[in-house]
Amino acid sequence: MLYREAGQFKATYAEDSQIFPIRQDKIGFWLLMLVFGAAVPLLANEYWLKAILIPVLIFSLAAIGLNILTGYAGQLSLGSAAFMAVGAFAAYNFILRIEGMPFLVALVLAGLTAALVGILFGLPSLRIKGFYLAVATLAAQFFIVWALVKFPWFSNNSSSGVVTAQDVTILGYTFATPEAKYVLTFLIVAFMALLAKNMVRSSTGRAWMAVRDMDVAAQVIGFRLMRTKLLAFAVSSFYCGVAGALYAYTYIGTVEPEGFNLDLSFKILFMIIIGGVGSIMGSFLGAAFIVLLPIFLDNLVPAIFGDSLGAGFVSNFQLIVFGGLIIFFLIVEPHGLARLWQIAKEKLRLWPFPH
């Protein structure tokens, strides 16, 4: 009886509406924060930090962004990577062109730039729905990447748009080591995840979900479709934009527009499908899953089939597994890993006396 709700009566509505109303969840959450915020940077090696933990965090942020738009507000987007690109290149230019631009301010400005672009490409959502809109977001995907390549101004005249992120310096301290970059990423992502959670559990989130579930009824109740949808586009793009900036500054360092291609957009979409559509926690689970799966397969496939098959085989095998998993989750558990986690908890709650 380690995990129980019984005996924990919520005396006030304030307590009832906490993120973690159950005490064990709250303790678990803070433990997790402690582990990933303090223990991990102390213990993990460079490979883990650079190749797994940092990208998982960054993709989680992007997935939260897409989840806000697609999972909560119901507007399917196939262009998340393009908004990441906007964020990355905006941050680069703000830092490059404005003397003494503090990193965190640049990050916010990058997010805002992405938000503006997001609103622009979100305008069609006022008139079109479903996969019509998905096609419209493809316009964003192809146009933005094209523009970043074709106009050398964005990349300070480097060839084919490749830029190298400047040093990350906050209050005189330069985040140079993987550990430092990890901690910075962790703090930013954790903070933004909290903000996202707060939005989706209050009236803003209810507006998004109402529009998602039944837009006519949402309007009849008084929600303004335009405002609600555009806000979702803006906030979502802001998150993707910041994720893109972090991608450039704390993850790979050197980025080119083509790196933010349709494939990456799909990957982020897969993260939310597998992690959980309409779940902040699912965004983390999905990102971790999608980052870890190829690494896992890279090691597993040669172990099973031998080395003779070559890299091509592994990458094709990956495609099949990715695609297969998407179909599998859509059929078997459309709410993704987040839902599985919840079911596990419910089982645990009854344990050891299942009724």
Add this chain to the structure above:
Amino acid sequence: MARQIGDVIVDLQNISLRFGGVKALTDISFNVKEHEIRSIIGPNGAGKSSMLNVINGVYHPQEGQIFFKGALRPKMEPHEAAEQGIARTFQNIALFKGMTVLDNIMTGRNLKMKCNFLQHALYWGAAQKEEIAHRIKVEEVIEFLEIQDIRKTPVGRLPYGLQKRVELARALAAEPHILLLDEPMAGMNVEEKQDMCRFVLDVNDHYGTTIVLIEHDMGVVMDISDRVVVLDYGKKIGDGVPEDVKNNPEVIKAYLGTSH
């Protein structure tokens, strides 16, 4: 009855509505008075739902005028109607399927909530206070409609009758002046119907809410309505107190005579 029926609050004049070649409404005029229970009856496809949709701006008629509280109402969008205090339920339940009962009802209060998304993001001070204040209001509605024990249930899992009740709760949470109910008792068993009847009468009685009701059960309609308007093939064929309507030969022919 203790309540006082007031002035005309909604006045529809010569409304015509077409969908392509289909004439849903043809030259219909009728009004709704403050605090009354006004019923719309008629066979399926008569244009009843369309009428409600015209009142709260979901459909825009090609011809005719709508006066709201005495003033001519230009093309009004649904959310503007909501801002004017018009709430409604739908014939085919239009709850937000992915949300819990509580969240669904909370959406009903959105127009009264003033915090913006940045305050929500921080969920501190004003935003939290506001959320809790409105939660208290919503709990009153929950108690009134006796749905306490399903608060946290996702609406998709509820049986039909309860879903209808939750939809009413969502509409009531807005504290509307005018409540449009589209077949709130359809598909219910006798007991559920009685409950729903009681709720409608209570709302009307306690809060003085004006009610426009579409209902097929003649017993119920004749029982609780102040006035009834009868539609058939998009035309108005009768209008008046239940007694008159019941005896109107055209109505009997078109509607009461059939198997409805």
Add this chain to the structure above:
Amino acid sequence: MQFFIEVLIGGLLSGVMYALVALGFVLIYKASGVFNFAQGAMVFFAALTFVGFKEMLAKHLGMDADSSMVFWLSFLLAFISMIVLGIATERIVLRPLVNQPHITLFMATIGLTYVIEGLAQMAWGANVRGLDLGIVDEPIAWLMDNYEIGVSKFDLFAAGVAASLVGLLALLFQYTKVGRALRAVADDHQAALSIGIPLQTIWRVVWAVAGFVALVAGMIWGARNGVQFALTFTALKALPVLILGGFTSVPGAIVGGLIIGASEKLAEVYVGPFVGGGIEGWFPYMLALAFLLVRPEGLFGEKHIDRV
């Protein structure tokens, strides 16, 4: 002026090829309400399977790869593969997701895209391959001599094939039982059931037909640009085509294809130079988007008001 006409005709003819891919989308959408994102991957799969079989047969039978025997045998085998793929898709993906929201099915077909791409390359390798249909990509002499307008023989041939295919499909819909059932399904699932053909059979037939269309499209595209992964991106352009033409209209797909093909070429030639070129990659999407803002229901669609 000659140049303009040349670009226009070139564009229209390549538009026919977009239309060909779009046709596959329309078929599936009409029959099952599924917006099949994987149609592009199917085109790639089909083309690759065709050349793959061709190489294999030539090697094992010791015959000339360009002999008509090998050609038709490969065509047949590739077609059978598409049928198998269609049936498997119906069984494994569509059937379990029946009655799910359209958007879920759409996302499932994105997953399907990955599976098909992976399968195709796993089976046949990822090398770019040439495909020779025996029609050269050179201007038609008569037009060139008399009017100085360059129109590629190959493009004209492709347009001819596309036109025949559309004709064939029209006949199929009009005069076969399955075709009638298919039209009924598009209008109303219940009604279709009363015709006495199970929905699943109809779906399988449609996916097989869509596979056939993909095969033809893939061979033509492949002959023109080489059989390679980039085919999937070219095929993606069928999406804006559909937005213009509407998802349910075969004539719409054709007209949409022509508009997209012509306008993207014209834009590339006349606007491209001012912005650094390469706008073909996004122009169709932007055009579709702009169009949607003006006419959300498409060229041929009817204005629809949600019923509540």
